[in-house]
Amino acid sequence: VKGLVKVAEPLARYTTFRIGGPADVLVEPADEEDLARALAWAQERGVPVTLLGGGSNVLVPDEGLPGLVLRIGLDGIRWERPGDGGRRGVVVGAGTVLARLVHEAARRGCRGLEPCAGIPGTVGGALVMNAGTRDGSIGQVVDWVRVVEPGGQLAVWPREQCGFAYRSSRMQAEGIPVVAARLVLDPGDPQAILQEIRRHTAYRQRTQPLRYPNCGSVFKNPPGDASGRLIEACGLKGLRRGRAQISEQHANFIINLGGATAEDVLDLMTTAWRCVRDRFGVILEPEVRL
Ligand code: EPU
Known part of the structure; x- marks a missing residue:
C-alpha cells in the first residue's frame, strides 16, 4: 500500500472512548484503490480485517485487534451545482468529519442533514450505522454509496441497495x-437550518455526558421505548466498574473516568442488559460496535 502502515499500534487514541489495545497492523490507505488493494490482500490470505472511521461508536478489546485495521481517512467534499428545484448533490469522502459536512450544508442552505448535527465521527461511519435521531437519519438523503465489494472491487450501490434501517x-x-457517497439535499433557509442544528446540538449537550470519553448510545432503543429509561428504572445510574461508569446524566451512556478498560465497560453492559431483561423482559441490542 501507498498509505501509512503502523505495526502494534495502540488503538485507544483512535477511539473517542479512549479504550483499546493494539492493532497487529494499522493501515491508513492513501486513496480508494489503495484501500481496495489492502482489503483484497487480507481477504486472499484470510487475515481478519476491522474497519475504523472516526472511532466514535466502537469498543476495542483490551487485548487489541488481530490482523489488519483499516482506518478510512479519505476525506473531501465536492458540491455540485443546484439542480431541479434547487436540490443539490454533494459527493463526499467517507473519512470526512460529519460535523464539517453538516455545517457546510447549512451555510449553503442545504437541508436534510440536521438530524446529524452533533454526531461525532466520519461520514462513512454515519452511513454504515445510518446515524441520526428520531427526526431522521443520514440514509434518507443518500443517492448512492461507493463501496469496496469482497475481492477488492469498487462498486456503486444506489440507496435501495444499502438496506438502511434503524441504526x-x-x-x-x-x-x-x-x-464515498453522493447525497442529495433540499434547498432551505441557511438561518433556519443553522437554528435547527443548534437545537439538536444543544439538546445533546444538555442531556448527554459529553465531557467524558464515551461511545455515544451504548444500546439501541427497543421499539417504542428508550434504553436510557429502562436502565435508569433498574437503578443503575452511577454504577461503577473500575474506571467506567453508567452516566448519572444519561443511563444509556457509559463514561470513561480515565483509564477504563474494555472489560470494565463490558461488565457494565452485561449488568445493564441482564437487569433490563429480568425486570422488563426486554432484550437490548448493543449499538456500540463490539
Ligand atoms: N431517559 C431516561 N433516563 C435516562 C436517559 C433517557 O428516562 O437516563 C428518557 C428520556 O427522558 C427520554 C427518552 O429516555 O424520554 C429518550 O432519551 P433521549 O432523548 O436522551 O434520547 P435517546 O433515545 O436516549 C437517541 C439517540 C442518540 C441521540 C438522541 C438525541 C439512539 C440509540 N440514541 O438517544 O444518539 O443523540 O436520541 O437525539 O437512538 C447515538 O446513537 O450514539 C446517540 C447518541
Missing part, C-alpha cells in the same frame, strides 16, 4: 467499507 445498513451487516 443499521447492509454495509454494516456485511462488513463492506464505504469509501
